[in-house]
Amino acid sequence: MPLKETFSAYKRRAWRTFCVFQAKLKESLSVYERLAWRTFLVFQVGIVLTGGAVRLTKSGLGCPEWPDCVEGSIGPQPSQIEGVHSWIEFGNRLLTILLVLNVAYVVIAARINKRHGKLAWFQLGGLIAQIVLGGITVLTDLNPLTVAGHYLLSAILIAGIVRALHQIDEHHAAINVKREIFLLSRVIVGLTAIVLILGTFVTGSGPHAGDDQAPRYPFDAAKLAILHADVVIALVVGTISLWLLLRVTKRPVPRAYFYFIGAILLQGLIGYLQYFTGLPEALVAIHLLGSGLVWSAANFLFYSFEKESIVND
Numbered sequence: 001m002p003l004k005e006t007f008s009a010y011k012r013r014a015w016r017t018f019c020v021f022q023a024k025l026k027e028s029l030s031v032y033e034r035l036a037w038r039t040f041l042v043f044q045v046g047i048v049l050t051g052g053a054v055r056l057t058k059s060g061l062g063c064p065e066w067p068d069c070v071e072g073s074i075g076p077q078p079s080q081i082e083g084v085h086s087w088i089e090f091g092n093r094l095l096t097i098l099l100v101l102n103v104a105y106v107v108i109a110a111r112i113n114k115r116h117g118k119l120a121w122f123q124l125g126g127l128i129a130q131i132v133l134g135g136i137t138v139l140t141d142l143n144p145l146t147v148a149g150h151y152l153l154s155a156i157l158i159a160g161i162v163r164a165l166h167q168i169d170e171h172h173a174a175i176n177v178k179r180e181i182f183l184l185s186r187v188i189v190g191l192t193a194i195v196l197i198l199g200t201f202v203t204g205s206g207p208h209a210g211d212d213q214a215p216r217y218p219f220d221a222a223k224l225a226i227l228h229a230d231v232v233i234a235l236v237v238g239t240i241s242l243w244l245l246l247r248v249t250k251r252p253v254p255r256a257y258f259y260f261i262g263a264i265l266l267q268g269l270i271g272y273l274q275y276f277t278g279l280p281e282a283l284v285a286i287h288l289l290g291s292g293l294v295w296s297a298a299n300f301l302f303y304s305f306e307k308e309s310i311v312n313d
């Protein structure tokens with residue numbers, strides 16, 4: 001065979017191998033992409049909990065500097081007066097690294113698969129903002145406004161992750177429902193957001209500041225907790241009404257609904273328990289974890305109903 005033909009045959013084979021490799025890479029990236037978004041959701045909810053653990057063990061200023069833990073050292077020093085608190089806060093900072101690796105994967109997968117790019121970049125931007133806000137929180141001596149901002153930014157990022165998971169799930173189809181039911185689902189998610197925001201005000205006025213010197217809101221924490229719980233009662237009523245409306249109109253009840261109602265009922269119970277038992281740290285931590293789960297479930301519920309699926313009959 002002439003040299004030119006042999007060369008073209010090799011070229012064709014190399015090109016075919018490359019195409020197969022590229023297709024396989026895309027395929028496995030798609031499989032792991034979903035997994036990556038799922039672990040990202042777990043990490044985001046998890047960091048809300050570990051961030052809370054820092055506050056509840058009064059380790060919020062365990063590392064008094066940022067990005068260094070203590071002047072001249074990125075990690076804690078044995079000579080530090082903060083002692084074990086410096087390690088607790090440093091541990092939380094280290095967890096951020098896992099989130100950074102996870103977001104890097106999600107961004108690379110989005111680039112290669114050419115989809116969910118905006119959502120992936122949004123997560124990267126959000127994480128950077130979260131790291132900066134973490135620094136501001138330390139530098140403002142755990143001001144409740146920045147602590148709340150830190151928490152609520154996590155909630156926004158969780159909403160973005162659920163959106164990505166919803167887009168990745170190609171078999172998902174929203175339920176055909178009447179406009180009233182669709183609107184009620186939006187009211188429920190809106191009420192959940194209000195419960196979260198009010199919760200941060202209760203915490204910002206309560207005893208778990210993270211440090212004895214940390215500033216507090218000048219509000220009555222007990223009264224705010226009652227207001228917070230009242231909105232939860234409205235939320236429970238709205239959620240049960242949604243179930244009734246779905247049954248009456250003979251529509252299926254989405255799976256996300258059961259996660260959501262289960263989560264708010266449990267969370268409400270823990271809320272009352274912690275309120276009546278003087279806010280023990282362990283219950284407050286579980287309540288914090290519960291808030292991340294409730295919010296994730298609310299966002300999954302959101303995507304069970306879509307504007308395009310509204311029916312008029």
Ligand code: HEM
Pocket residue numbers: 052148151195196197198199200201202203204206207208225226228229232263264265267268269270271272273274275279284287288290291294
């Ligand atoms: C769907 C149900 C609920 C959700 C999603 C929720 C969510 C939250 C959130 C996000 C916080 C702030 C956490 C933080 O910033 O560290 C909070 C704090 C709090 N919640 Fe709830 N909550 C719910 C139900 C209740 C109920 C029924 C009560 C009963 C009174 C309650 C009592 C409290 C109290 C006392 C705090 C302050 C805890 C502290 O001092 O750190 N919560 N809640």
